[in-house]
Amino acid sequence: MPRTEKTRNRIWWAVVAVLAVACLGVVAWLVPTVSSHRAEIFFDTADGAGAATSGEPAEGPVGALPSDAALPDAAELGRRVDEVLAGAGGSAVGAQVLDVETGQPLYSRDDAEPLAPASNLKVLTALSLLSHSHPEDRYRTESRLGAAPGSVTLVAGGDTMLSDGASDPADVMGRAGLGDLAEQTVGSLERRGVEGPQQVRLDASRFSGPALNPAWSPEDLALGYATGVHPIALWDHHTARPQFPEDVSGRPADAGLDALNAYVTALNAAAGDSGLSFSAAPDPRQLPAGDADGARLGGVSSATVLEQATYMMENSDNVLAEVLGRNAAIAAGEEGSLEGGEAAIRRALAEVGVGVDGLVLEDLCGLAPGNRVTTATLASAMAAAARGDGPVADLPGTLPVAAGSGTLADRFDDPAEQPAAGYARAKTGTLLEVTGLTGITTTSQGRLLAFSLLVNDLDDAGAARDALDTAVADLSTS
Incomplete structure (x- = not known):
């Protein structure tokens, strides 16, 4: 893009060292640092989605x-x-x-x-x-041994952009995958000599209060502009990966249970011929005393705070x-x-x-x-x-x-x-x-x-x- 017809002393401000704002591989804008002239708009192609971060606050x-x-x-x-x-x-x-x-x-x-x-x-x-x-903080979704014999607990850590499969290190959406967590969990159980059927529970205690805000109108909820808010969810509170970032369709009735069921499916796929099998507990949010003290079995980390913001x-x-x-x-x-x-x-x-x-x-x-x-x-x-x-x-x-x-x-x-x-x-x-x-x-x-x-x-x-x-x-x- 050419400069303006009259050269003026227009200065670019620096917001971050490099900012790639593309999602799904579309063109990203890069904001140059300050120079003696407010220069042309620059384009580049992002290899992945989300902001590039330096590891230190700007x-x-x-x-x-x-x-x-x-x-x-x-x-x-x-x-x-x-x-x-x-x-x-x-x-x-x-x-x-x-x-x-x-x-x-x-x-x-x-x-x-x-x-x-x-x-x-x-x-x-x-x-x-x-x-x-900190901008480089991440939210961690973990699994642990349940307090009840023959049980595993999925621990919500505030990441609601999980995928139901493998983790994707190049994307904000699905940076952490329940498929990877399931493989880690099965591996840890095998090393401990655990066999047989396992009931899976969900620790969603990170958030409190009602999931649905009564201030939201029924019309907005029906259109998907909002939904029940949970500390764990697949695909940013969608039933499948949204086709575009502003897609508000396909909201789950209960994002926490949706994630739990996807995790159970991934566990059974990872179990193979290990002798392990998994099912959701009848009342999966009801945790027995001492459950929080269970040994960690696996964990996956989200995109950074800055990338999610x-x-x-x-x-x-x-x-x-x-x-x-x-x-x-x-x-x-x-x-x-x-x-x-x-x-x-x-x-x-x-x-x-x-x-x-x-x-x-x-x-x-x-x-x-x-x-x-x-x-x-x-x-x-x-x-x-x-x-x-x-x-x-x-x-x-x-x-x-x-x-x-x-x-x-x-x-x-x-x-x-x-x-x-x-x-x-x-x-x-x-x-x-x-x-x-x-x-x-x-x-x-x-x-x-x-x-x-x-x-x-x-x-x-x-x-x-x-x-x-x-x-x-x-x-x-x-």
Whole structure:
């Protein structure tokens, strides 16, 4: 792609050393490090899915930008954004734009008004996850000897992207496979001289509270936008590998039991002529006393926390957000529940100095209609991540690229929106009467901005999305 007609001093910000955002082998976008010119958009082909990670938390991109880059003219920027947002059509519009380096507000519109965020709420879930976990942490699914004679227990460890077969080291989905775990389990039992029929139970005690959130509408559940949340599942809470990342069809009635039954099938396949046979226990979640003390038989590890967070943000995956929010709660010392996830989010925001006035959390993914958050909280959280260091600095790199990846792949295509293509990264959010964008972009002078734009009570979703995309383009050209 050629450079713009007039060579300008447009600076690329660095979010991660190398980010491959492709899934299933499609084209990935690589964000270059800062140079003296904001260069062309680069393409590469990913050999596997998920973000490439260095093993160390990222450093915030603001430190790599020129410290003398000029701030946009706030009055002119406000005039342009006001004009664009007038076409958004909603009766409630909130917006905040911050200079990341200084935290200075450059534009505000009802930024203290709590609004429904839709999936913009996932920004807070991801912040919590990265705040309380190391990006290279993994979730481990294990098997152990049961306390009852002739029994094996499958132990849920928070990985809900398991495959029913072999582990795939090149993919986020199915990085850990129950087929491999079954082979390890059978091998361990044989070495112990165990023979005969074995009953298999499931330890799903990692999560607590109801699997189904009563705040979710029956219609959304029927369509598969959400389902019962379990600490173990095949294929991201699907009955088979989804055909594409945003596929919400094929939800199991009980993802935990679905995984248990797949494990039993894999155990019997691995047993061969060993003299072992396996069946699910009549009440498989009922564990006898002392079961947790059983000897470990095998274990398989998930994709990294950062890879799963990127998958969740790229594809706006509601159920994975609920899982990762609960995993974040456990990492923070809370219960693996909705309430624990909320507490972990509030703690993560406090740790980076972000206020929570007006924050109401009915879920951890943004699907519940009663969620409320201000654009001040969302923009401040994004700015804190972008200028920080440590694990939260990885947050901007999990976001879709404008016109390039994930839920933004088909956005920013109109002429007025194209200046942000490849430069802005943002989390989308869409409900029937809600749309929003929260993310970061650089100005024409290389100044890094964080923004959050929410529209509620809209009557034309397409017009509202176009208005938000154009507003972000105005930030990019300011």
